Amino acid sequence: xxxxxxxxxxxxxxxxxxxxxxxxxxxxxxxxxxxxxxxxxxxxxxxxxxxxxxxxxxxxxxxxxxxxxxxxxxxxxxxxxxxxxxxx
Numbered sequence: 001x002x003x004x005x006x007x008x009x010x011x012x013x014x015x016x017x018x019x020x021x022x023x024x025x026x027x028x029x030x031x032x033x034x035x036x037x038x039x040x041x042x043x044x045x046x047x048x049x050x051x052x053x054x055x056x057x058x059x060x061x062x063x064x065x066x067x068x069x070x071x072x073x074x075x076x077x078x079x080x081x082x083x084x085x086x087x088x
Contacts, residue, residue, distance in 0.1 A: 009034075019033060019034075
């Protein structure tokens with residue numbers, strides 16, 4: 001396990017009450033609860049940043065008409081090979 005460091009945080013009483021209720025339901029310690037919460041927040045932020053970079057890059061370099069047509073052709077070819085069921 002990696003090294004851990006203790007920290008102190010201040011929370012409004014109403015937030016602490018909700019935290020205590022939720023961690024009680026899950027059976028987690030406060031440390032486990034806050035560690036998991038921070039990990040989730042960091043993951044969400046990392047995913048948001050990746051999405052923003054992807055969108056920015058796509059906006060700067062959109063597909064060409066040739067690429068769009070190639071994708072349509074590939075999709076049509078693949079779908080034409082599917083054994084479609086008359087019931088479905």
